[in-house]
Amino acid sequence: MDRELVVRKTADFVRQKLGGEGTGHDMWHAQRVHETAVSIAKGEKGADLYVVQLASLLHDIADHKFTKDDKAGQRMAEAFLKKQGVDDKTVAHVSYIINNISFSGAAEKPKLKTKEAMIVQDADRLDAMGAIGIARAFAYGGYKGRTLHNPVKPSDYGSFADYKKANALDATTINHFYEKLLLLKGKMNTETGRKIAADRHTFMEDYLDQFYAEWDGRK
Ligand code: ADP
Numbered sequence: 407m408d409r410e411l412v413v414r415k416t417a418d419f420v421r422q423k424l425g426g427e428g429t430g431h432d433m434w435h436a437q438r439v440h441e442t443a444v445s446i447a448k449g450e451k452g453a454d455l456y457v458v459q460l461a462s463l464l465h466d467i468a469d470h471k472f473t474k475d476d477k478a479g480q481r482m483a484e485a486f487l488k489k490q491g492v493d494d495k496t497v498a499h500v501s502y503i504i505n506n507i508s509f510s511g512a513a514e515k516p517k518l519k520t521k522e523a524m525i526v527q528d529a530d531r532l533d534a535m536g537a538i539g540i541a542r543a544f545a546y547g548g549y550k551g552r553t554l555h556n557p558v559k560p561s562d563y564g565s566f567a568d569y570k571k572a573n574a575l576d577a578t579t580i581n582h583f584y585e586k587l588l589l590l591k592g593k594m595n596t597e598t599g600r601k602i603a604a605d606r607h608t609f610m611e612d613y614l615d616q617f618y619a620e621w622d623g624r625k
């Protein structure tokens with residue numbers, strides 16, 4: 407089976423399934439994660455590029471936030487890959503990655519078992535950082551009807567936990583930076599991922615400085 411052809415067909419399948427939905431989990435997310443995962447894989451020794459490509463393209467094929475069944479994506483991906491004649495070992499590995507890389511469940515999940523899973527997880531997390539990550543966060547906030555920001559600053563409190571408690575009813579998109587986006591830099595699995603994350607992190611910090619300055623009319 408021609409691997410390049412399978413990757414192309416997988417990209418087409420994902421494009422057709424995900425389309426351009428507006429909350430940041432569209433086909434373009436899959437495509438960006440694919441590009442970034444390939445870049446990371448090239449910087450890391452010994453990664454199976456075929457598995458990385460298939461898993462990055464398919465990783466959000468049915469996101470659990472938007473479907474009730476959290477195994478749906480895995481099943482859809484497996485069925486599709488089998489139909490393309492992909493070997494069982496590759497199908498099982500891709501399925502493992504899809505099932506294990508999501509951020510939300512990460513606290514209870516054991517460390518990822520394969521280099522390919524680590525690469526795809528890094529690429530997925532990187533898409534929540536930097537300029538794209540900021541765009542996705544505000545798109546998601548808009549979808550949920552959230553306010554952009556509440557001018558009470560985390561730094562007005564002793565800790566972010568205190569700030570959160572005091573502002574519990576006001577989940578803003580800026581809050582999401584402190585809850586997730588600014589923590590991602592410390593969660594990278596690969597050296598190449600860490601380098602890209604460092605850049606994107608600095609960009610988000612600069613963005614927040616500018617955001618607060620504009621909010622207060624200082625700039
Ligand atoms: P992943 O693509 O890793 O599965 P999620 O499904 O958790 O990520 O989130 C998808 C996108 O929506 C990410 O860019 C994330 O930062 C953003 N997002 C998730 N929850 C929130 C929130 N409460 N406020 C703003 N953005 C959010």
Ligand code: NI
Nearest residue numbers: 435465466530
């Ligand atoms: Ni994703």
